[in-house]
Amino acid sequence: MKTLTINTPVGTFTRKTNTNYTHIVVRNSPRAMKVLEESKTQKMHCSVDKRWVKDRGYAVTYHTSYGAAVNAAKSPYTWDGKTTVVGIYEVAA
Numbered sequence: 001m002k003t004l005t006i007n008t009p010v011g012t013f014t015r016k017t018n019t020n021y022t023h024i025v026v027r028n029s030p031r032a033m034k035v036l037e038e039s040k041t042q043k044m045h046c047s048v049d050k051r052w053v054k055d056r057g058y059a060v061t062y063h064t065s066y067g068a069a070v071n072a073a074k075s076p077y078t079w080d081g082k083t084t085v086v087g088i089y090e091v092a093a
Helices: 030-038 047-054 066-074
Strands: 002-008 011-017 023-028 058-063 084-090
Touching (some): 002 023, 030 058, 047 058, 066 084
Antiparallel strands (some): 002 011
16 A cells, blocks of 8 residues: 655645556535534544545545546536536656
8 A cells, every 4th residue: 555645736635545546636625625614523424524624625536547637627526516626736656
């Protein structure tokens, strides 16, 4: 298991994985930000909620190619239809 660390203009994101991800898509997400705020007063149970809290209220998806990241950025985000893409960032080797 390796830990990926990706530095972006909105912060650093990490993920432990065995998958060879090459890019991430970072989105502003009103729903993820709301979960982050709620986490200060209540325990999170859903794994998606825990990930949003870990990622400080951003919705971050990991991809195995630049093309896959571009396609994901163009598509609606399943968990929050009101997201806006911050950017696509390369995973450092």
